[in-house]
Amino acid sequence: MALADPKISAFRPVIRQLDSAAINRIAAGEVVERPASAVKELVENAVDAGAARIDVAYADGGKSLIRVTDDGCGMNAADLPLALSRHATSKLPGDDLLDIHTFGFRGEALPSLGAVGRLRITSRPAGEDAHAITVEQSRPGPVTPTALGPGTVVELRDLFHATPARLKFLRSDRAEAQAIGDVMRRIAMAEPATGFTLRDVSGGGARTILRADAQTGDLWDSLAARLRTILGPAFIENAIPIEATREGVTLTGYAALPTFSRGAAVAQFLFVNGRPVKDRMLLGALRAAYSDVLPRDRHPAAALFVSCDPHLVDVNVHPAKAEVRFRDPGLVRGLIVSALRHALASEGHRSATTTGTGLLGAATPEPTPARIYQMDRPAPRPAPQPGFAETAAVFARPTEEAPQGTDEGPLEENPLGAARGQVHENYIIAQTADGMVIVDQHAAHERLVYERLKRQRAENGIAAQQLLIPEIVDLPEGDAATLLALADDLSALGLTIEPFGGGAVAVRATPAILGEVTAAPLLRDILDEIADTGGSQLVEARIDAVLSRMACHGSVRSGRRMRAEEMNALLREMEATPLSGQCNHGRPTYVELKLADIERLFGRS
Structure with missing residues (x-):
């Protein structure tokens, strides 16, 4: 006896239009994967608004609170409800999806956040009054007047309260906080002229996790200062400046010496036209460039920036915009490999300074009070004792007399x-x-x-x-x-x-x-x-x-x-x-x- 196919029904399924709340929750599943995703979208909006200073505060790993404050251009009362509409954006001047010069352009972040959390936006353009709007389960409230200095404050509370099943997939507060810190570090590297602060306000406290003041000067000075803040002075001391151009594609940044390698790929930062990306092809090119000087269990450290005409790269591959697709990937890959290999070879015999300091650190004795020893005092040379010259010669003589x-x-x-x-x-x-x-x-x-x-x-x-x-x-x-x-x-x-x-x-x-x-x-x-x-x-x-x-x-x-x-x-x-x-x-x-x-x-x- 044949079994009925469970996929065949006596009733024809009805095609219906999803309501806006369901649409926003579906979009949120692509854009907002975890608290760090929300931080990324909000901070990128602040950068696109021309902010010179951005402050981010979170509580409980971002699950209960994310607050982003900036001093950017702000929005007026008419802009606020429009900003909460799907696919409404000020960052795409035309219909060319390749002519992208900003972080955002899809117009999905704010409505997606309003669909999965309790969202409040307060904003004030320079010379105008401040207004606020709240959103919960994709339903915006009225625009109300309020008080605020020029700029915008976006406050997101109780992330995923509207989709409780998503909460079960989040990791511990500590792990989510680490992911937020990683997002902030990457954006801070991409924007050295902007000041960033990241604070953990869990339990009513205010612990500063990251502070990166705005850097001035030329490209190399400002980037080096920002990388020193984010990655530490040891990275800059053991890194090589990279600058190369081929057929309209430019590679700049810093790559560390092979002897400054890491045990995991945790210090590899790649950017395309200023956008932090985690692209498999670019990471593979970085690994190939060091293949001749690093074993498989060691990983290079680098912060590399690829710049090209926006029409040569598609950033609209995924809603999270973490992946890109180049028109000529072979050109970009070859540029990275050749530029890094040439830079590493040009350093000659140079080795990481951390090898010497690490040895000294391992051998540092317990601190002792300063004391002047008798042998350090000036004294007349004593008369040679019998046998002393012969003994001293044994210790002083190398394998053979060196020139x-x-x-x-x-x-x-x-x-x-x-x-x-x-x-x-x-x-x-x-x-x-x-x-x-x-x-x-x-x-x-x-x-x-x-x-x-x-x-x-x-x-x-x-x-x-x-x-x-x-x-x-x-x-x-x-x-x-x-x-x-x-x-x-x-x-x-x-x-x-x-x-x-x-x-x-x-x-x-x-x-x-x-x-x-x-x-x-x-x-x-x-x-x-x-x-x-x-x-x-x-x-x-x-x-x-x-x-x-x-x-x-x-x-x-x-x-x-x-x-x-x-x-x-x-x-x-x-x-x-x-x-x-x-x-x-x-x-x-x-x-x-x-x-x-x-x-x-x-x-x-």
Whole structure:
């Protein structure tokens, strides 16, 4: 006996128009995911209103209260009810949805918030009276006169009280507060000329979470000052300014040294035309740029700003506007990768300052009262005692007598100084003009050999190993077309592919340095990377991995005694080699200690 299809009914369903309250709640589900989403929409409205100062207060992780106060242009009595209508906006001058120069443009935020919480808007334009309006369950109240200085105050209480089921999906107050803080930091980075304050007023208190005063000066000075406030001074001290342009697309910002990496992707901030975004293609480009200097379990820190003609990027991909779509994603990705790699290489042997300060912090003794020791007092040199000279010479002599200088000047004047000795047959101790340097000889030489191999590869190309019998790989026709479009790029890396009819691809050569390769998995891995990041560096990454292993085996091993001239030659080559501040695995190759810090360590300051 056949069962009746539960989807088939004897009654024809009736098509009806949803009421405005239901429409607003549906829209709110896309725009207002959590309290941080509400904060984002309201703060962006304040920025678009030209505010110079924006204050945000929240209680209970934003669940019971969100209040945003700004000194922007404000709204008059006629504007307030119109602002609560869906798709009413002052930010879209025409019908061109690509000509976007503001954060908002959809006209959905305020009616969506009024559908899921108790909303009150108080506003006053300069030179006019202040008025207020309240909204609850999408039903606006009357506009009433009130008192307020120029600007706007938007107060949202009891978020999701109209949709209690949504409350069950919110996280703890602490987690929601952290999400609000993340939103505020990203917007504050994008607008250094605007002052921001974030306060937690739970329980009647007022705890300041973030204070970022408005910055003045040129682009670089104001951005650096704002990033110092948001990310801390250590980021700016260990970051490289980035500026590059290609075919109308500009990349600016700061990217940290590889040795300033993080254990998670928590310090990656990307902006497109001033809008904070979390775009998979851009994040993939950032990861690819550091792929040669960081292991997979470490993540770079960066704040990067992509600027282009608004018609070259679509920000109307999702109501939350966190994703974008570029007309030419390959151009943007290539710009990010090449600009970052060039900037990192231009820093030469530079390493993060936190490696030295971290070492000093771990070794800092307990504070002791200041005391002048007898040995610090001037005194006549005592007569040598029997055997003293011989004993002192043993401790003072390095592995072999180091040269004291060159025609260009003392070796100590070089960035990595002059080698003074070797300890544990692995660490070179060098003296600089204002401190000392400890070098991991194996890690440093490994990077030097690796960069030498890469230069040889760039000069001579990648040797291809021709296959006696081409390997035929069957793929979906779309995947085959994607690979064949990259055939020239892959051929430059030693991987030669040709069409073989339908979705089949013939592999005629593979990179010789990779040895025996099974083509089918390699091609599928390349396709996966293209889908994930918008481009493929997989073959090049595999070749780099082989070169890295070769460099490891061809470098100075731990446990080998080095002569003074060998140690100084290593230091000079490090100074002249890009990326020598970190080994092939992203670890620092040296630690620098300033003399003033060492003296503080021994209580001499």
